[in-house]
Amino acid sequence: MTDQLHNRHKAVLPDWLALYYGRPIEITHGEGRHVWDAEGRKYLDFFGGILTTMTAHALPEVTKAVAEQAGRIIHSSTLYLNRPMVELAERIAALSGIPDARVFFTTSGTEANDTALLLATAYRGSNQILAMRNSYHGRSFTTVGITGNKGWSPTSLSPLQTLYVHGGVRSRGPYAHLADAEFIAACVADLEDLLGHTRDVAALIAEPIQGVGGFTAPPDGLYAAFREVLDRHGILWVSDEVQTGWGRTGDHFWGWQAHASSGPPDMLTFAKGIGNGMSIGGVVARAEVMNCLDANSISTFGGSPVTMSAGLANLTYLLEHDLQGNARRVGGLLTERLRAIAAQSPFVREVRGRGLMIGIELVKPGTDEANPAAAAAVLEAAREGGLLIGKGGGHDTSVLRIAPPLTLTVAEAEEGAAVLENALRTVC
Numbered sequence: 001m002t003d004q005l006h007n008r009h010k011a012v013l014p015d016w017l018a019l020y021y022g023r024p025i026e027i028t029h030g031e032g033r034h035v036w037d038a039e040g041r042k043y044l045d046f047f048g049g050i051l052t053t054m055t056a057h058a059l060p061e062v063t064k065a066v067a068e069q070a071g072r073i074i075h076s077s078t079l080y081l082n083r084p085m086v087e088l089a090e091r092i093a094a095l096s097g098i099p100d101a102r103v104f105f106t107t108s109g110t111e112a113n114d115t116a117l118l119l120a121t122a123y124r125g126s127n128q129i130l131a132m133r134n135s136y137h138g139r140s141f142t143t144v145g146i147t148g149n150k151g152w153s154p155t156s157l158s159p160l161q162t163l164y165v166h167g168g169v170r171s172r173g174p175y176a177h178l179a180d181a182e183f184i185a186a187c188v189a190d191l192e193d194l195l196g197h198t199r200d201v202a203a204l205i206a207e208p209i210q211g212v213g214g215f216t217a218p219p220d221g222l223y224a225a226f227r228e229v230l231d232r233h234g235i236l237w238v239s240d241e242v243q244t245g246w247g248r249t250g251d252h253f254w255g256w257q258a259h260a261s262s263g264p265p266d267m268l269t270f271a272k273g274i275g276n277g278m279s280i281g282g283v284v285a286r287a288e289v290m291n292c293l294d295a296n297s298i299s300t301f302g303g304s305p306v307t308m309s310a311g312l313a314n315l316t317y318l319l320e321h322d323l324q325g326n327a328r329r330v331g332g333l334l335t336e337r338l339r340a341i342a343a344q345s346p347f348v349r350e351v352r353g354r355g356l357m358i359g360i361e362l363v364k365p366g367t368d369e370a371n372p373a374a375a376a377a378v379l380e381a382a383r384e385g386g387l388l389i390g391k392g393g394g395h396d397t398s399v400l401r402i403a404p405p406l407t408l409t410v411a412e413a414e415e416g417a418a419v420l421e422n423a424l425r426t427v428c
């Protein structure tokens with residue numbers, strides 16, 4: 001049955017729509033932190049459909065909100081007042097930290113970043129964008145043009161002129177050997193130098209922790225230091241919080257808060273977790289920036305009553321159950337446990353991350369060389385053991401990515417770590 005579906009998938013869907021596993025699985029249902037496949041196998045889910053099932057699978061509060069709203073009205077469009085959309089916008093504006101915030105809802109992270117690019121380029125009258133090396137910001141024509149990861153950027157044609165900045169990857173590259181403060185100083189000097197050769201850059205866009213890039217991050221404070229330089233040039237700062245938002249990093253509600261001495265960014269973009277699987281993306285910007293467009297703009301499906309109701313129920317659950325605190329506590333324990341396991345494996349170069357966003361970088365033993373074959377094999381062995389994880393990383397996909405729903409319990413963290421320990425042993 002599953003094999004047949006795989007054949008049908010290959011016959012009708014694009015080749016570049018990659019599936020995990022030699023024998024891909026069909027997930028038919030889920031509950032809490034677990035999912036089941038069509039062959040009845042149960043898995044502990046440490047990837048949440050790419051960091052998107054944020055609270056839990058089949059969370060009753062969210063499914064009830066969806067069902068009730070769908071029973072009333074599914075779609076009305078942005079031409080009419082939409083109570084759940086206004087309510088969610090109010091709550092996100094208040095949480096964003098951005099003064100005089102306005103919120104525009106889209107249906108994906110790509111479209112959210114696309115909107116941020118439209119706003120920044122219109123506001124600044126420039127098509128020049130600063131982005132980080134090893135970044136990922138989406139799949140549209142504009143967002144692949146600011147994606148500094150060749151594995152996810154299928155064309156170099158772009159309406160934007162993009163300049164790539166150092167700093168998103170702490171432990172590789174020309175500044176890796178420097179101490180944190182020196183690393184930041186070197187990246188700032190590089191940025192200053194770059195700006196000395198350009199004029200009128202519109203914005204810097206950056207993921208506080210790079211997601212697809214393998215959960216890499218700069219030292220805390222880098223973006224605050226960048227902000228000082230950007231301010232001198234009038235350049236906007238856009239924080240792409242598609243993976244790092246809503247408390248996943250444990251220490252902070254937004255990733256930008258690790259660089260908080262700068263104050264909030266001019267814009268932040270969000271998607272993934274807020275809808276717990278319903279398609280919500282969006283941009284928060286101060287009013288002056290959001291309102292700079294002098295033509296109409298809509299997203300037909302953005303802010304649909306059903307997705308907004310799901311987002312409201314999901315956000316309420318997240319805040320009432322302090323899932324950011326849970327991410328910090330359980331994520332901290334899990335990271336410690338994974339570091340202890342990694343210390344026994346010559347294949348692990350680094351265990352890194354924050355909260356429930358943890359990366360394990362694999363290399364060829366005794367070298368610094370990426371080991372995508374080992375990453376693929378551990379992914380496969382973990383699945384065999386009943387655990388779903390993800391992978392990512394810069395030029396070679398050699399980083400295991402662990403990002404479970406934020407309700408993860410200590411017992412589940414222990415269970416998943418034990419499966420990973422075995423998986424690493426099998427392969428190595």
Ligand SMILES: Cc1ncc(COP(=O)(O)O)c(C=O)c1O
Nearest residue numbers: 108109110137138211242243271
């Ligand atoms: C940081 C970041 N930005 C943007 C996107 C694009 O979001 P979407 O796939 O919803 O378009 C992603 C998706 O993985 C992401 O990780």
